[in-house]
Amino acid sequence: MTRMLTRIIAIAALSTLVAGCNLRPLYAGGTSGVVASELGRVEIEPIAGKAGWLVRNALKDQFEAFEGQEVKYRLTIVLEDKIAGFGVRSDDRITRERRTLRARYQLVRLSDSVVVLDATAGSDAGIDVVSSEYATVAAEDTALENLATRVSNQIVTRLSLFARTEASASPAP
Template sequence: MKRLVLLLALALPACGLHPLYEGGGSGPVARRLAQIEVAPIAGKTGYLMSNALRDRLPGSDGGAAKYRLEVKLDDSIVGLGVRSDNTITRERRSLRARYQLVDAATGETLLDATAGSDAGIDVVSSEYATIAAENTALENLSNIVADQIVTRIAIYTRRASAK
């Protein structure tokens, strides 16, 4: 058992893995993420997504942002389960985001990608409960998609700073 642990300890540095947020809040990835400004996103879904992104990006140092994050959202609800009387019993809410990381000085698009997630919703006899479930699903999806976006930008930033 000790030999296995020793072999793993020796093999780990050779695998090429490095911490994404190496250096903590003063590391290269955190410093670059702090230089991103989230462009306004229209609508209720945009409001939720903007807040989720700002919560995940480190606060700026007070200077002008070097990068702008532009996000376009596609939010849809589709009925899945249908009873014999044509009432829907299940819905799928999908949130997709196309986002671009843009250099604020030059306008050059540095990263153009998509992120998305789905949630299932039970449609119950209470319309209020169904609407509340749809809103909760939207809030959760906004957080999931924001996590995906910030993670992808952090990976891009890590690779760009390693060059």
């Protein structure tokens, strides 16, 4: 009985701590919230290559709901896409590859051309190399599509955190 009472007291104490930790939803207010309005002010520059096309489209898909506002920022992204073999058989054939996609991105304020955010994002995926060359190329393409989505999600999350920080730092009108 005392164990149960101790657990109940511990749960009540922990719930009080969690309630007081000042957690706030990142996207509070939905499409009319502070973060959404700032994301709608970002223009994405074209990115070179197939990986760039995939990342830019993934970003545009996520920003689509926030469009229609005056552009305040420009997002520039430089990608590094690598495929490296690392599983090797005794006959020197590669059996496994790792595809890595890294992005260095900068958010530039257009009013004064100051870089307000300079960060990186990245992800990697493993690919089995099989006897069919077509299947291997298809797996590499699928991996690139998935990596582009993951990297764009990381970028949007970081931009959202930046937007929330900027909104809380700037004085209310």
